[in-house]
Amino acid sequence: MFCESDLLPISALQHLAFCERQWALIHLEGIWTENRLTAEGRSMHERADEADTEVRGDIRIARCLKLRSLRFGLTGKADIVEFYREREERVGKMCKLDGVDGFWRPVPVEYKHGSPKPEPYDEIQLCAQALCLEEMLNVKIEEGAIFYGRPRRREAVQFDDGLRTKTDELVSRLHKVYHEGKTPPAQYEKHCESCSLIDQCMPRITEGKKSVEKYLDQALINSEKE
Numbered sequence: 001m002f003c004e005s006d007l008l009p010i011s012a013l014q015h016l017a018f019c020e021r022q023w024a025l026i027h028l029e030g031i032w033t034e035n036r037l038t039a040e041g042r043s044m045h046e047r048a049d050e051a052d053t054e055v056r057g058d059i060r061i062a063r064c065l066k067l068r069s070l071r072f073g074l075t076g077k078a079d080i081v082e083f084y085r086e087r088e089e090r091v092g093k094m095c096k097l098d099g100v101d102g103f104w105r106p107v108p109v110e111y112k113h114g115s116p117k118p119e120p121y122d123e124i125q126l127c128a129q130a131l132c133l134e135e136m137l138n139v140k141i142e143e144g145a146i147f148y149g150r151p152r153r154r155e156a157v158q159f160d161d162g163l164r165t166k167t168d169e170l171v172s173r174l175h176k177v178y179h180e181g182k183t184p185p186a187q188y189e190k191h192c193e194s195c196s197l198i199d200q201c202m203p204r205i206t207e208g209k210k211s212v213e214k215y216l217d218q219a220l221i222n223s224e225k226e
């Protein structure tokens with residue numbers, strides 16, 4: 001179990017999954033810059049941040065719900081958690097809500113400005129939210145959803161064993177790299193072109209620098225052997 005001072009932001013998981021250097025530049029070195037993609041994402045989240053709780057029949061929609069897990073050492077905020085009223089209690093899948101009758105099934109929903117990605121970065125972030133909610137509400141959550149902006153559509157996400165394992169592993173990696181506190185060298189890859197930090201990171205230049213350093217290190221080793 002983690003303590004409050006050890007909690008790390010859920011949002012860091014996406015940065016880490018995308019690129020460990022990007023994560024380190026943002027979360028260790030405090031560098032952040034906005035590009036078109038991040039600006040669109042921020043604006044979409046601001047819209048999701050506007051309300052508090054809304055009731056639509058048998059659905060209660062909680063916005064900006066604070067999340068925390070001492071088991072996984074995470075903290076953050078859910079864009080939306082939908083609570084569906086169920087007629088009958090399904091043990092371990094429903095929760096009670098303060099001041100409201102009935103049994104409720106929680107479904108976390110995340111807003112993303114772009115389109116679904118080939119890698120499961122968004123699903124992992126949503127699963128991390130579900131893990132926090134499970135601990136907070138003492139339930140098991142089977143499904144969440146991601147609302148994509150381009151094209152506008154909602155996709156269901158199953159929190160199956162595979163996704164839970166990937167999320168668990170990435171959370172462990174997050175705590176490990178945070179405690180190591182090192183920024184890894186750049187490595188230019190295709191995804192660098194959509195990285196908001198490409199100008200600060202300069203992957204083509206710093207990658208070359210790494211090669212020079214490696215060359216000099218090897219030359220030093222060789223000269224010592226002679």
Ligand code: SF4
Pocket residue numbers: 018019020021022023025186187188189191192195196197198201202203
């Ligand atoms: S430019 Fe590439 S290497 Fe640098 S932080 Fe972004 S994704 Fe990582």
